[in-house]
Amino acid sequence: MKILIVDDEPDLCWALERMIRTNDMWISIAGCSTSAMNLLKQHTYTVAFVDAILPDSNGFQLARHIHMVSPSTSIVLMSGYYYREDMDEAHTHIGGFLAKPFLISDVRTILQQVLSADQIRQEQYPCNTYC
Amino acid sequence: MPIAQKLPSADRTWQPTLESLFDCWQSFLLAHHDPYTLNHDLLNVVASATQSDRASLMRFDPELRQLRITTAIGIHPDIVNQTIIGLGEGIAGWVAQHRQSLLLPSGPDIPAHLSEYMHQHAISSALCVPMMIGDELKGVLNLARLGDAPTFTSEDLWFAALIADRHAAALQTAQLYEELSNSEQFINRVLESVPISLVVIDHNLRIVSANKNFLSKARHDEQQEIGRPISQLFPPVLIRFLQLEAKINAVFASGQTFDGEKMVYRAPGIITRTYYYRLIPIKSGQRVENVLLLMEDITEREQLGEEVRRAERYLASVIDWASDLVVSMTPQGEVITWNRAAERVSGLVPDQVRGKSFLSLCAADQRRALATQLRRLIQDEESIATEASLITSNPQQQVDVAWNCSAMRDDTGAVVALVAVGRDLTERRRLEAQLAQSAKMASLGVMAGGIAHEIRNPLAIIAASAQLLDEHPHDDELRQQCTQKIVASAQRASLIIEHLLKFAHPPQERFRLLNIHATLEETFTLLGHQLLVSQVALHRDFSPDVPRLYGNPELLQQVFTNLILNACNAMPQGGELTVQSRLIDDLIELRFRDSGHGIIDKHMAKIFDPFFTTRAVGKGTGLGLSISYSIVQQHHGTMEVVSEPEQGATFIIRLPITDTYLAAAPH
Numbered sequence A: 001m002k003i004l005i006v007d008d009e010p011d012l013c014w015a016l017e018r019m020i021r022t023n024d025m026w027i028s029i030a031g032c033s034t035s036a037m038n039l040l041k042q043h044t045y046t047v048a049f050v051d052a053i054l055p056d057s058n059g060f061q062l063a064r065h066i067h068m069v070s071p072s073t074s075i076v077l078m079s080g081y082y083y084r085e086d087m088d089e090a091h092t093h094i095g096g097f098l099a100k101p102f103l104i105s106d107v108r109t110i111l112q113q114v115l116s117a118d119q120i121r122q123e124q125y126p127c128n129t130y131c
Numbered sequence B: 001m002p003i004a005q006k007l008p009s010a011d012r013t014w015q016p017t018l019e020s021l022f023d024c025w026q027s028f029l030l031a032h033h034d035p036y037t038l039n040h041d042l043l044n045v046v047a048s049a050t051q052s053d054r055a056s057l058m059r060f061d062p063e064l065r066q067l068r069i070t071t072a073i074g075i076h077p078d079i080v081n082q083t084i085i086g087l088g089e090g091i092a093g094w095v096a097q098h099r100q101s102l103l104l105p106s107g108p109d110i111p112a113h114l115s116e117y118m119h120q121h122a123i124s125s126a127l128c129v130p131m132m133i134g135d136e137l138k139g140v141l142n143l144a145r146l147g148d149a150p151t152f153t154s155e156d157l158w159f160a161a162l163i164a165d166r167h168a169a170a171l172q173t174a175q176l177y178e179e180l181s182n183s184e185q186f187i188n189r190v191l192e193s194v195p196i197s198l199v200v201i202d203h204n205l206r207i208v209s210a211n212k213n214f215l216s217k218a219r220h221d222e223q224q225e226i227g228r229p230i231s232q233l234f235p236p237v238l239i240r241f242l243q244l245e246a247k248i249n250a251v252f253a254s255g256q257t258f259d260g261e262k263m264v265y266r267a268p269g270i271i272t273r274t275y276y277y278r279l280i281p282i283k284s285g286q287r288v289e290n291v292l293l294l295m296e297d298i299t300e301r302e303q304l305g306e307e308v309r310r311a312e313r314y315l316a317s318v319i320d321w322a323s324d325l326v327v328s329m330t331p332q333g334e335v336i337t338w339n340r341a342a343e344r345v346s347g348l349v350p351d352q353v354r355g356k357s358f359l360s361l362c363a364a365d366q367r368r369a370l371a372t373q374l375r376r377l378i379q380d381e382e383s384i385a386t387e388a389s390l391i392t393s394n395p396q397q398q399v400d401v402a403w404n405c406s407a408m409r410d411d412t413g414a415v416v417a418l419v420a421v422g423r424d425l426t427e428r429r430r431l432e433a434q435l436a437q438s439a440k441m442a443s444l445g446v447m448a449g450g451i452a453h454e455i456r457n458p459l460a461i462i463a464a465s466a467q468l469l470d471e472h473p474h475d476d477e478l479r480q481q482c483t484q485k486i487v488a489s490a491q492r493a494s495l496i497i498e499h500l501l502k503f504a505h506p507p508q509e510r511f512r513l514l515n516i517h518a519t520l521e522e523t524f525t526l527l528g529h530q531l532l533v534s535q536v537a538l539h540r541d542f543s544p545d546v547p548r549l550y551g552n553p554e555l556l557q558q559v560f561t562n563l564i565l566n567a568c569n570a571m572p573q574g575g576e577l578t579v580q581s582r583l584i585d586d587l588i589e590l591r592f593r594d595s596g597h598g599i600i601d602k603h604m605a606k607i608f609d610p611f612f613t614t615r616a617v618g619k620g621t622g623l624g625l626s627i628s629y630s631i632v633q634q635h636h637g638t639m640e641v642v643s644e645p646e647q648g649a650t651f652i653i654r655l656p657i658t659d660t661y662l663a664a665a666p667h
Helices: A010-018 A033-042 A059-069 A084-088 A104-115 A118-123 B001-007 B014-031 B034-051 B077-082 B090-098 B112-120 B155-195 B212-218 B234-243 B244-254 B299-321 B342-344 B364-381 B425-473 B476-505 B514-533 B553-570 B624-634
Strands: A004-005 A026-032 A047-051 A076-078 A092-098 B056-062 B064-073 B082-087 B102-104 B121-132 B135-148 B196-201 B207-210 B258-265 B273-284 B287-297 B325-329 B335-337 B383-391 B396-409 B417-423 B512-515 B538-541 B549-551 B575-584 B586-592 B638-645 B647-658
Touching: A004 A010, A004 A033, A010 A026, A010 A104, A010 B425, A010 B476, A026 A033, A047 A059, A047 A104, A059 A076, A076 A104, A084 B212, A092 A104, A092 B121, A104 B425, B034 B056, B034 B064, B034 B135, B034 B155, B056 B090, B064 B077, B064 B135, B082 B090, B082 B135, B082 B575, B090 B102, B090 B112, B090 B121, B090 B575, B102 B112, B102 B155, B112 B121, B121 B155, B135 B155, B155 B212, B155 B553, B196 B212, B234 B258, B234 B647, B244 B258, B244 B273, B244 B287, B258 B512, B325 B342, B342 B396, B342 B417, B364 B383, B364 B396, B364 B417, B396 B425, B425 B476, B425 B624, B476 B514, B476 B553, B512 B514, B512 B553, B514 B538, B514 B553, B514 B575, B514 B586, B549 B553, B549 B647, B553 B575, B553 B586, B553 B624, B553 B647, B624 B638
Parallel strands: A004 A026, A004 A047, A047 A076, A076 A092, B538 B575
Antiparallel strands: B056 B064, B056 B135, B064 B082, B102 B121, B121 B135, B196 B207, B196 B287, B258 B273, B273 B287, B325 B335, B325 B417, B383 B396, B396 B417, B512 B549, B575 B586, B586 B647, B638 B647
């Protein structure tokens, strides 16, 4: 299983990678949308964690691009700046929402949720954690 | 004839009769000064005494060199009026020319034309005598007998010559009397018509004369007053109070003029009037004959003076109690007046500032700009509005004042004084600061998204690292990595908060030397994430020759923050923001150029107005630009915007460079 993490904070990418890493998992890290799209040309990812704000684009735009080139990829949007209403605008191709800062349990829950197929996508809710 | 009777009868000859006639005639003369009566009566006497048929007196006009008949007997009045005789014409003309008596016919040496003249006028004998005073010809006396009357004798000639001689002298006297009388009348008329009261007083302090002005003012008539003592003229109280008698006596004694003082005098039935009086000695040689009391009515002048003084006091108190500062100064800028408001605001009393340069009372760094402004007033400008801080009695404190200065000009347009009316801006500054602070807080709200994102990133790293530590307590390498990331992220979050706090903190009031590029960089740091969120690429185009300037970095940062947030807002899809700095003459020019949607025409005029906003309610206060504008104004700078829709907008700020040497070397 291939997973893509897109965030301009290398430390955050590192921490997220450590949280979700398992033996059967192959994880790519991108610091901006351009390098993420380059990676997408070479690999097919099951899940992509995308930060809402990127130096050269924003998370929604990147999510749309990912969905276009790889519709099978489930997308989890990460953000430190959110309102609950923002989630209602969430596009159907965004599989989950991860609020920064996040708990390991939330990350793992959301990962399982997006992996367990389309039928539960409609009931996606953001996992707001405040630690 | 009574005089003739005194003479001894034994001596009654031709001679004494003639003498007595002269005496008679002299006394008659003295009683009659009228020249006409004199001439006519004389001629009558002479004509009958000499048994002349015709007689005339001619006056010589020395300018025209002509003779005219003044009085005649036995000549038709028409002829009298028409007769004008030049020198040498006829008998009288000959006599006038030669200044020599003529008795005709007396011998064979008579000029031929005179014989002819006698013949033509049927004159049997003529006697013509010049009237002389010294060498001066006054006229001639003509006597003539007609028909076959006997010839005049030499005795007749002698008699006529004597008469003419005496008469010339009498005429002279009469003329002098007339001149004297004329000039006396003239002086009297002058004295009667001057609006000054004149009273002449003698040694006994009695009134010798008083002019009409005095009599009418005092409601007295002349008959009553003349000869009365001065003590009855004025109320006794006044006489005693003024010591008038003593003063008059002193003038009599010293011969010196008493040069005046005021006197308030109320004549019966007349309202009180104020006079200014003098006592002037009237001298005859060394002796003081009389004293002239000269009284000038100055009631109206006094009242006018009092009214002017009252109006002046009123105006002065209006200015003094005005709530605005009112300072007047010479065209050179030296303080003349300093009202209470100026004293209250500055703590400096008028005595401390009078004569000092107004510029020296203003903040050192503003003196040059103010001096330039004041020079414009001297040149042509009607008035100027400016802001300048006033120094106060407390060396640590200055007061911001908005001044309106104008030049006072005389009729020729020359500047005679400068007037500066100032309003204490302390309260306004306080309110402006409050407003600016509120607006800053509001802009923090706008920045909240960027800030949240920026802070939650390090928080997310910290939280994730802590949880990883918890999960893998025995992984040494992980522990080292996690602790390092936790510390670094905590520091980063703290730094962001520090920037925020610095921005949110109310600004210092002090102006100080600052590097505008450093202030811009600080602003960029604070808004870095905001720019990122908005996908705005920032370009710096800084000129290295921009010098430091005098200003308030906190306030300027607020201006830059507003401009950058506005630019981000104008570019919802992201874009480019270029910040340019240039030194142009003695101004620093900053340009903030965005690639946003620009400003539409109808908004251009309003964008600096308070509460004008194009954003939705709750998204913007509409204060940012108006506050930025006032902050730039406080820095004596200008702010403008150029924009075309869809072409982006450029905000241009121009700030004057302050001469730092001014602080050391005031004006």
